[in-house]
Every structure is written in C-alpha cells, then in structure tokens.
Amino acid sequence: xxxxxxxxxxxxxQFAELQSKDDLVKLLSDAKxxxxxxxxxxxxxxxxxxxxxxxLCKKRYQTFxxxxxxxxxxxIHAPAEGLTSILRALNFVLQCMYVPHKAVTGFVLEKSIVDxxxxxxxxxxxxxxxxxxxxHSFDRNRVKMGFxxxxxxxxxxxxxxxxxxxxxxxxxxxxxxxxxxxLPQGSPTSPxxxxxxxKKLDRRLTGLANRxxxxxxxxxxxxxxSSPHNIYNDEAFNKELKRIIEEDQKLVVNPKKTRLQKTGYxxxxxxxxxxxxxxxxxxxxxxxxxxxxxxxxxxxxxxEQIFKRDYVADKGHVKNINVHLVNVLDGKLEFLKMVKxxxxxxxxxxxxxxxxxxxxxxxxxxxxxxWEKEGIEKAMEVYYDKEENSNILIEDLF
Numbered sequence: 001x002x003x004x005x006x007x008x009x010x011x012x013x014q015f016a017e018l019q020s021k022d023d024l025v026k027l028l029s030d031a032k033x034x035x036x037x038x039x040x041x042x043x044x045x046x047x048x049x050x051x052x053x054x055x056l057c058k059k060r061y062q063t064f065x066x067x068x069x070x071x072x073x074x075x076i077h078a079p080a081e082g083l084t085s086i087l088r089a090l091n092f093v094l095q096c097m098y099v100p101h102k103a104v105t106g107f108v109l110e111k112s113i114v115d116x117x118x119x120x121x122x123x124x125x126x127x128x129x130x131x132x133x134x135x136h137s138f139d140r141n142r143v144k145m146g147f148x149x150x151x152x153x154x155x156x157x158x159x160x161x162x163x164x165x166x167x168x169x170x171x172x173x174x175x176x177x178x179x180x181x182x183l184p185q186g187s188p189t190s191p192x193x194x195x196x197x198x199k200k201l202d203r204r205l206t207g208l209a210n211r212x213x214x215x216x217x218x219x220x221x222x223x224x225x226s227s228p229h230n231i232y233n234d235e236a237f238n239k240e241l242k243r244i245i246e247e248d249q250k251l252v253v254n255p256k257k258t259r260l261q262k263t264g265y266x267x268x269x270x271x272x273x274x275x276x277x278x279x280x281x282x283x284x285x286x287x288x289x290x291x292x293x294x295x296x297x298x299x300x301x302x303x304e305q306i307f308k309r310d311y312v313a314d315k316g317h318v319k320n321i322n323v324h325l326v327n328v329l330d331g332k333l334e335f336l337k338m339v340k341x342x343x344x345x346x347x348x349x350x351x352x353x354x355x356x357x358x359x360x361x362x363x364x365x366x367x368x369x370x371w372e373k374e375g376i377e378k379a380m381e382v383y384y385d386k387e388e389n390s391n392i393l394i395e396d397l398f
C-alpha cells in the first residue's frame with residue numbers, strides 16, 4: 001500500500017499518547033488495518049504478552065540454513081506466524097515514526113538499491129565495506145535504549161513499553177557458544193531498527209565523508225564510499241573510519257568483503273553497475289533474452305524444462321526451486337524496469353516479447369499462480385472447472 005501523510009500523522013499522534021499496553025495494542029491493530037487497507041483481526045494483548053516472552057513461547061522463531069553461492073552458510077530466523085503479524089504492524093509504526101538519515105537507502109519507504117547506487121555513478125574509486133554479523137550486533141538493551149530516546153521517548157513511566165517492544169523484536173540465540181538476546185536476521189522489524197540505532201553511525205560517517213570530499217551511503221550492512229580521488233590509503237581516513245565503526249559504534253568490519261573498485265574495471269554497489277550509469281550486469285539481460293528465445297522456439301512446456309534445469313544449477317542452493325518460467329521472467333522484467341526505467345529500449349523490447357508470449361499461455365499462468373498460493377489441489381479444481389482451460393495439459397505445469 002502507499003502510505004499517505006494522514007497515516008503517518010495518525011500513527012505519530014497515537015504513539016505520542018501511549019500510556020499502557022492496551023494503548024499499544026490499539027495502535028498496532030490500527031496500523032495493521034492501514035497496512036493492509038482493510039479491517040483486519042485486531043491484535044490481542046494476550047498475544048503481545050505471549051510472543052514477547054521467549055520462556056512462554058518456545059517456538060517464536062524457526063531457524064534454518066541456506067547456502068550462499070560461495071558455499072558458506074547463511075542462518076535465517078523466521079518468526080512464527082502470529083509473531084510475524086505483530087512485527088509487520090510494528091514495523092509499519094516504526095517507519096511512520098522514524099525519519100531516516102539522508103545517507104540511508106536500505107529498508108526505507110520509497111527507496112531502493114537503485115537510489116543507493118545512483119549516488120556513486122561515475123566516480124573513479126568505489127569502496128565497499130560489509131559489517132559482520134550486523135543484526136546480531138544489536139542486543140535487547142541497545143534496542144530498548146533506542147525506544148527510550150527520540151522520536152519514541154518511551155522513558156520514565158513508559159519505560160516498560162520500551163522493554164516490551166525490545167523483547168518483541170529480539171530473541172535469545174547461541175552465538176559463538178554464548179546465548180545472546182539480539183535482533184534476528186529474518187524478522188520484519190530488524191532492518192528498520194538497525195536504521196534507527198545506526199543514526200549516530202550514519203551522521204559520523206557522513207561527517208567523515210564530507211571532511212575528505214567523498215560520498216557515503218549505507219544499505220543495511222553494506223557501506224559504500226566513492227570519490228574522484230583515492231583517499232582510501234590515507235592513514236588519517238582509515239584510522240578515523242575504524243574508530244567510528246568499531247570503537248565508537250561497536251560494530252565489526254568484515255575484511256573478506258571489503259573491496260576497492262577503480263575506474264576501468266567493473267564497479268558495483270549493492271549488486272548494480274555504477275561505472276557510467278546505474279545498470280544491471282550484462283548476464284542479467286542475456287539470461288532474460290535466452291529464456292524468451294527458448295519459449296519462442298520450443299513452446300512454453302519445453303522452455304519450462306530447460307529453465308528449471310538452468311535455474312536449479314544456478315540458484316538451487318539458495319532459492320525455492322518450485323518456481324515457473326513465466327513468473328520468474330515477470331519478476332526479472334519488473335526489476336529491469338526499476339533499474340533502467342520504463343523508457344529504456346532494452347526493457348521495452350524484452351517486455352513486448354514477454355507480453356506476446358504470455359498472452360498465449362494466460363490460462364497456464366493463472367493456474368501456476370493458484371498452485372503457488374493455494375496448492376496443487378486447488379489448481380486442479382480450477383483446471384477442471386474452467387472449460388476454456390480444457391486444452392491445457394496438466395503435466396505442462398510440472
């Protein structure tokens with residue numbers, strides 16, 4: 001949904017008037033209605049109390065591991081369904097309350113990786129820094145303190161509300177042999193809360209950038225500096241950078257993911273090329289063209305088989321492999337539009353080819369959407385209920 005200023009004003013007014021847990025429950029329920037643009041089931045106080053206490057709720061989070069392309073493990077913590085509903089409403093409230101620093105583009109309303117990359121286009125030097133174990137660097141006490149200060153001001157008699165919110169947003173995990181109550185990677189509120197808690201970091205790194213004549217942005221745990229001149233071997237710059245990040249803010253730089261990219265070579269910021277303009281990698285467009293060609297040459301069923309073979313080989317280590325060519329192409333084209341714009345000739349030609357092909361298999365596309373959202377049994381019902389789909393082979397869906 002698009003957030004209107006009226007929504008923001010109402011959330012801020014209600015938050016300023018918070019006095020009790022009942023007020024908080026009302027605020028979260030109202031936020032939930034705004035978020036989904038409909039009257040939703042209200043959040044209950046007993047649910048808030050239950051999910052805020054990991055002793056009461058033993059299964060707040062499900063932990064699973066996915067493989068990175070490098071072969072390393074990425075640990076994701078997925079909140080339980082009931083907790084997810086509360087945290088999404090709370091995240092909406094936090095985004096209405098907090099005004100992000102101008103250097104922050106990650107998990108900010110109406111901003112994207114494109115906005116992040118644009119600020120570094122055409123610079124001779126681009127420095128990318130990754131912060132190690134970013135979300136786990138923020139414990140419950142640090143989160144609570146964030147709620148006690150502006151713009152939330154849950155202090156004095158309201159301090160129990162700050163503790164309640166901090167408890168909802170954090171969880172005890174075993175980290176390096178020690179149990180720590182920290183922000184989970186996978187929670188809806190974690191990115192927004194880190195933006196709130198990193199305000200001092202962003203302000204000080206912006207000051208450092210201004211002092212040395214460089215540009216600074218941050219997208220979650222990805223920090224980027226860029227400039228027309230090389231100051232990244234300057235002892236004064238590096239010493240102050242290390243002091244701000246590690247000593248002042250108690251965060252850790254991941255040296256394995258720190259890289260300086262010079263002009264004449266491919267320069268990337270949050271996965272986008274920034275040498276001359278913001279762009280995707282050539283491989284991205286080449287892959288779309290290839291899959292469209294297979295579809296045009298062999299038909300949808302055969303193209304789907306080839307696509308799945310290639311997709312599993314390329315992305316099976318991190319993604320759900322029960323995906324379909326028509327949906328992946330649609331998503332890739334939407335991303336291409338976001339990066340290149342609707343007037344870009346490459347995007348327009350690829351989009352036209354896709355739409356011409358998609359018209360031929362619109363019934364199949366509808367069935368795939370039903371299958372992915374409601375399961376194969378429901379898809380079979382749709383298949384047999386609609387006479388216009390009678391010429392579709394159900395095996396084409398596999």
